[in-house]
Amino acid sequence: MQSAGLFATMSFIVEIKTMQNGVRALNTSEKWPKYSPTNKKQSAVDIVINRIVDDVLTGRYKPGDKLPTEMQLAEMMSMSKNTVREAIKILVAYGAVEIRRPEGTFITHSFTPKMLNPVIYSLLFSKSNADDLLGLRRMIDTGVFLLIIDRGLDKEDEAALEAQHKLYSSLVLSRDADIEMIAREDICFHQMLAAATKNELVKVFHDYVADLTAESRVRAIEMCRRDDNMQYLVDVHRATLDLVERKSKYSLEETIDFSYIYWKTTYKL
Known part of the structure; x- marks a missing residue:
């Protein structure tokens, strides 16, 4: 299945917010807008998940690309390292990213059935x-x-x-x-x-x-x-x-x- 299947499933699992000012073209040295605790709809972990998925959907990261380290992501997103680590764990569970030791964390190359498991669970328990x-x-x-x-x-x-x-x-x-x-x-x-x-x-x-x-x-x-x-x-x-x-x-x-x-x-x- 083509990488579009990966993009579709990631956007289906994770709630993606429409960007107000068009597609962002950020390089790895730039920071995301600082997370505001007044946003009560999403936790800090959800914000990190959505930003990583958004970057895949908009082409900043492509299937197979290596993500920055947890420390780098924390600095870029103005989040704590523990928050980023928890978000990465969830994305790994979704099958959206994979950890290859000692190389680092990578975007999954393509769609896998594992990605639909959260959807199945939500149907069962909703x-x-x-x-x-x-x-x-x-x-x-x-x-x-x-x-x-x-x-x-x-x-x-x-x-x-x-x-x-x-x-x-x-x-x-x-x-x-x-x-x-x-x-x-x-x-x-x-x-x-x-x-x-x-x-x-x-x-x-x-x-x-x-x-x-x-x-x-x-x-x-x-x-x-x-x-x-x-x-x-x-x-x-x-x-x-x-x-x-x-x-x-x-x-x-x-x-x-x-x-x-x-x-x-x-x-x-």
């Missing part, structure tokens, strides 16, 4: 419910469709998606097809759609949500088979393709609603 997950998937799917419609679908991507739809349809309509295999091909189809946006950040988050909802998609397919309505699964993919190929008589909202008919009921236990 007050989020099924409606939140439904809303998250809807937001991602809507964004994917709008990006493709806006930029247009490449001929190569269109041909690949049509081929995948043909494969998926024959599998779905086969009476002895394995349900988990059908679910994998369904996710593959949607991952191809996300890739067709040519936006690596969108693809990272789309694929994460797809993995997160994989089991519920299997349950939705089981419900379709129980209702003897496997044709619905084929129709959903066809409606999706017609939408991005601009051949659809349905709106974006109608297409998404149609595709969620079975899936959303799997969370209403």
